[in-house]
Amino acid sequence: GHGAWGCVARSDHGEVIFACAGKLEFLASPLQAEATACIKAIEAASELGIHRVIFESDSLQLVNALKTGEYDKSSIGVLLREVRSICCASFDAF
Template identity: 35%
Template sequence: MMMWAWWDARNKANASEGLPEIEGVLRRATLMAIDAKMLKEKTNCKPGKKRVKWTPPEPDILKVNIDGAFLESEKSGAWGYIVRTSDGEAVLAGSGRLTSVYDVLCAEMYACLHALSACSEQGMMKIQIESDCSNLVSAMTKSNFDLSPAGALFQDARLFISLNFVSVEFKYCHRSANECAHELARYGLSRDPDQDCVWSDPLPVFVTNLVTHNQVGYRVNE
């Protein structure tokens, strides 16, 4: 993977696209290796046939898309989230690594907890949380997962919400409508465990590029 990243970078330089930064090449090589590993561990997953666009929230609500990444072979993972307004403007985002996580539902829950904490610190009192994990949405709206390995996390999150927010709604969304959060979780896999990232205005260029790509032709609420 490293050789491929260097080869690609050299070809772009020869094509007069400029020399890339060393950090960028290393990050790309790391993400390529992670992608290959995650693809190998998802051999039982079938690709979705439909593509759903991201939908903005109501004007007085902020939409928070979250996602967790999980590597079964290492019992490790990562999290990512992004917060957008009804105009589609990204105002907050985060990403980080999980060195030890029990399963994919726990990884999704850590993404939720990090997002809730960041939103609370920013004074965001009315939010809508979207996840492409239906079990997470069910766990946060009911008590049927309270005895699972992540049960204590669900209970703590519900208590945190009751103390710090005016309204929080959980919704399931299709994977294609959650691409920004997915990419941020994937980015988290390349981070050191003690280097969590939380970005507010202005957001890094690579995050704004993700938003632009994800929202081209996004569906507006009717």
């Protein structure tokens, strides 16, 4: 039920722009933790005024869930839809 998240943002030249991390509680699944971590990374990049991003994840399940909408009707579907919505609202390209 507990976990942590972390992200590192790099420039197109590989230089670290920022890094952040935090704790997660009341988790129902690993996929929920991955989706929540993704939202935290999106929010951090948006707050810094970054407009073009490429997100990477070591969770193939999260990547597939975001690309296909396969999990949109699952218990974490709202988180997945939020990821897509925030990206559309916050970035010129993602």
